[in-house]
Amino acid sequence: MADYYQVLVIGGGNAGISLAARLHRYKVADIGLIEPRPVHYFQPLFSHIGGGAARMSEAVRAQAQVMPREVEWIRGEAADIRPEENAVLLADGRRIGYGQLVVCPGLQLDWDGVPGLAEAMASPQVTSNYDPAMPEKTWKLVCSLRSGTAVFTQPPEPAKCAGVAQKIAYLACDYWREQGVLEDIRVVLVVPTPTVFGVKEVDAALRAKIAEYGIELCTSTTLAGVDAARRAVALAGPDGTRELTFNLLHAVPPQSAPDWLKDTPLPAAGDAGGFVEVDPELLRHRRYGNVWSLGDAAATLNYKSGGALRKQVKVLARNLAAVVGGREPRERYNHYGVCPIALTRHTLLFAEFDHQYRPMPTFPRLDPAKERRWAWVLDRWIFPQIYWHLILKGRA
Template identity: 70%
Template sequence: MGQHHRVLVIGGGNAGISLAARLTRKNIGDVAVIEPRETHYFQPLFSHIGAGAAEMAEAVRPQADVMPRGVEWIRDAVTDILPGENAVVLAGGGRVTYDHLVVCPGLQLDWDAVPGLAEAMAGPHGSSNYDAELAPKTWDLVRNLRSGTAVFTQPPGPAKCAGAAQKIAYMACDYWREQGVLQDIAVALVVPTPTAFGMPDVDAELERKMAEYGMTLLTSTTLAAVDADDRTVVLAGPAGEREVPYDLLHVVPPQSAPDWLKNTDLPASGDEGGFVEVDPETLRHRRYPNVWSLGDAAGTTNSKSGGALRKQVKVLAKNLVGALRGQAPQARYDGYSVCPFTLSRGTAFFAEFDDAYRPRPSYPWLKMAKERRWQWVMDRHVLPQVYWHLILKGRA
């Protein structure tokens, strides 16, 4: 006979561990988390690692250390979900059944979606903070560049912390300025959107900083191809395609839900991203009431981030506990998200907004889009501690 759990969570990342911890704090027993990886990453630090402002050791913990006490860890990967049978299929061949299922396996990085991209990342001039192995390489490339062209790209479509593509660009410029070489480096920032971010105040502050660094912003533009041997990228913009040479290339790759999840019955029909079809407020599946989702893999309307899912965890935990008692969902997620823009290796501001890009500041009495020292200290030093000691313990 296979295993059965009252609450089964797929993915022991930011969302899965935070939720499992919160459920155990609410005295919900028989919770299991399926997670194949032996290590747990705090991904927001990858931006600082790429800028030489943090070490990888600070962003990694053994998965065993973050698994909440009393929660069973199933060390395997899910390959299929059979919601009609209340079962999931494991790569190791087993099946696990559930009363309630929470789906949060995060996003997959679609390196093959851009021709030549994977080869460029393996080559000597390309990197991406989105891969734990590559983030330290970003710093090697940044500190060794003395002149030439640096290209930073942000992908179209859903991405985890979309603004992270820009953070490394500003921090690299700050380093090059400190080294006295910024004037010898042409820096291009490529974004798919019509403006740098999409909120007037935030755009103005980012553009002020770009002007200070002498960066070129290419809007409504995407990375169409990379030729690592020639060291050129093809950029597709409003005026068509053009080739640009590079000496340093930092790419945030296109992202989507994991392929195996796309092939289940959980995404809405026609959703090419493959995200779990939930009510974006209650986080309950629209067709399978004992299936829930949160975090990057959920088909919600917000901009995907750890800050967004921190709010989702509270809502989902409340609604799931209610459902276990036979109650209808009461708590609602309001689409909040956040992006810390690190404007240098010592200053930042937090863009906080909802799913219509309306401001949602935590400190309404402060001008939100303003470069500050203390917000960098929060992002670099305080939030990692909050993550390990409060968020992953279901306390924040």
């Protein structure tokens, strides 16, 4: 392993792997990638696993299996960035120099951000598809519930694909209806936003499905506490905080950039979330010209999602390749965001929008708020194959 790379990437998730592979395709050489984890997850499948429509084996690969062969895998954990010195320090004390740096470590799940939530995750009635260890637990809980109260919460932004937290509520309701027990289950969906999603057309479609399932929708409300022993949650809403008991709780914690990143010079002053301060279109740091960021840890304006990331990868790869080649970066990211929401275990709608939640459909002639069977097939079966065989190889 070298102690200097022309391009150094922090993070071996979707962002880091797909960007490194694309940079190599653009003839950028001498790339190092820092990633401590031995496994790689395709997280969009976690909701399908929790809904009983996929297996965990489909969502996981060994990191060595997806790492581009032409990229040097630095098996370690980033602990600090010193941009004035063009260096990254690892947790084990190693120091890696760089010519250009790309920061994409993803988000951390702040389980301690909600009192009692971290401890509650070990209890039999509480789960979260945002933890790789729990989608299979979610499905077991859904299968076993025949009556009582099921609570599903969505975290406030910033969060990775926050709206996807609703997905499991609809999948569970579809299963319970199929089993003939939905009328015996009180389903409560908690969202932090004034409307169920934020895009007018999508709101209408989701409200219709919520009414069809008989879900109680709590808007402008967040999870404020969990008492697993009493099987109770505290919900903070417009009228104050109230308590609700549950038989099943699917909770998603608040999220932020990794703690170590917050302590570097890269976030903007006063940014408590610790996100890397970049031009949201060029994806280049505003103060350090040889530092770039994309994905969930970047202070961009878009809704954080894999679909948004795919657009960012193309922009950043072209801009970084241009700078390495002595040219000015000219590509710009258009703030595109997308959230695939399964409404049944066989239908799905793709919500596509910009940073102001205005519709941005890929196919303008198609109703973007209509649930479709082919969209579910695309999300469940086709996208995972595109991810493993094309996106991670820098080809999509």
